[in-house]
Amino acid sequence: MNKKHLAIAVAAAFYGSQAVAVDLYNEGDTTFSVGGHVSVGLGGSEEGETEVKQVSPRINVSAAQDIGNGFVADAKGEWALNYLEGGEETFTTRLGYIGVTHKSYGRGVVGTQWSPYYDGAGIADLPIAFANDFLYDDQGPLGTARAERMISYRNTYSLNEAGTFSFGLGWQGTTTGETLTTNEIPAEYDDRFQIALNYSIMGFGLNYAYNTGDVKTATLDDTALSHMFSANYGTYGDGLYVAVVYAMNEYMNNGLEESIAIEGLLAYALPSSLNLSVNYESVEDDKNNDTIFSQMALQAEYNFTPSFVGFAGYQFDLGNDINVPEDDMWIFGMRYYL
Template sequence: MSKKIMFTTIALGMFVSNLQAKPTEVLKISSFKTLLLKKDNKKQVKRDTVKVKNNQKITIYGSLRPSITYRNDRAKKIESLDVTDFFSRLGFKAEQKIDKNLTAFVRGEWDIDVEGDADFGDARLGYAGLESKKWGRIAIGKQWSPHYNIVAEVTDVFNHRSSPFAYDTQSPFRTNNLVTYRNTLGNFKIDTGIQINGDSGSTNGGVTDDTYGRSYVDAAMFGVGYTAKSFYLATSYLTDEDANGIKRDIFAFAGSTTLFKKLYTAINYQNINIKNDAGLKLDESTLDVAAVYSFNKSYNVKTSYFNYDNGTIDGNGFNITCEKRFNKSVRTYIEVLNYNDSDKPAITNVSVGLRYDLSYKVL
């Protein structure tokens, strides 16, 4: 037997003998590895927990919209030139992931009164809620009305504060004391809400103030929209009653489509019935038709025709806007708005303005 074979045989024998003589040490090594794995698992679980706890997003955003407006009020025979503001605002929104399926969120937003002392004005939004990937979203506070989200947003394409112009005369925008539920099921979206002891209007800056000033309003609204590749169809119903017993029912529908990737068109129509205990009955309606043509990423032309009937007075008008976009945040525009009621001459506004949108992620 050679020396190499002999030494190899002796070494193998010592190794086997060592394994047989000390099984407890092998067990100790195995137990130690198991302990390390458990510690690593605990650390990983802890890290995952920390990630969930720290998974918070906070964004500060705003939009400054000053303009210079020439106004020719033929009814009052007044011409004026003044600095105006198309709802400049500043706000924040935040969300905190509770687990992989549930997220809490909050949002607050306030006017910046550029046409006055540039101070903070009315609260536009203020709400909090929970969102689940499976069950949808519920929110409580002052927020965009589900009725607006479903039928009016498609025609709200202008920089002017009263867009969409016919809808603005008597319909809800941001609504206080509101509880909403929203969900998306495939191509369908559902948006519904209940208002409890709220107000019917806010500082929307509309053409008329037919419904503003109503208090202690209880309202319910439900809307559903269907979205496909190039078009959108929707309908919504709203009913409310205020402290004076005035009841209002609004049935509305909307649609929009994009043609040739350049021309966007949209329409919303409302039929409004108002009555009270004293026998008052009004049959009202609003119609907004809007179009946006994009020549390229920089230049847009926007137009609209609108018509409203408040049961006693008819009104109509048009808007033409030429817009230059420098980038996603900055644009300038010149806008002509003309409207008139059946009982008075037309009013024309010509505005030249700048719009600067900002968004900054804090976390």
């Protein structure tokens, strides 16, 4: 691969958000770009009020430079935007890392980044309005999506006509001052490790990931771990796309001792740029055989231009066994990519 093209492609290949950016500087072996999106919608639910909502807006800056001998260095900073309320929380960190990539030796990254676990677990986390929840609930410090203070390594090997094989490794050190998100319970985490494997051929992908680390709270001192299996076919936004994620967890979902998390996505993009999808998600307390939540959403996205997308979705609450009131949700809005 041409080194300059490799430098430009680095940022697009290794994070979960859609890679739309504008080059502010592109000279020789160095690039600098700004990206992200502004997303707003009108939404409500059976239990809540109808209001204007922001839908995960963010802004980012990226730079890449050829540093010789086939290596390309890159850096990225990304911040969530709270432009409806502002104040001290107007900008909060989503990503911040430095990476080095070689087409033969692979890629290493240090900082807050999308994790190797998410490479396989996030394949259904794609629709704008409603997508994956269980990867984010109480799991930020465990690196199931964005992983803070992580060191990671990835590499891909071509098997010629037999497809490609990829793997990723991730490590996070001991941290204190964290909280279990749902209940804001103070927590401490020892070293955390993860490994992710992928095999791809003819549009099909198979994934496995293992994630583990010790977690301690006032009432818990145990090892959190997850075995994640997933499969997908196609490209989201280009014809047929199918993805299924199945995770067997211990102390990963809302502190449950044993849980099963499932996510499925079926989408079809028409030549007119209308993308229709249905997704399903549930988390089960496997030890007590209780449904923590289950939901299904019907969604549509339409690309008026490559940078301007309209979207709408209705999410059905399919019920639970923990006496939480059911709450169907809906939203429609627009997203403008910077």
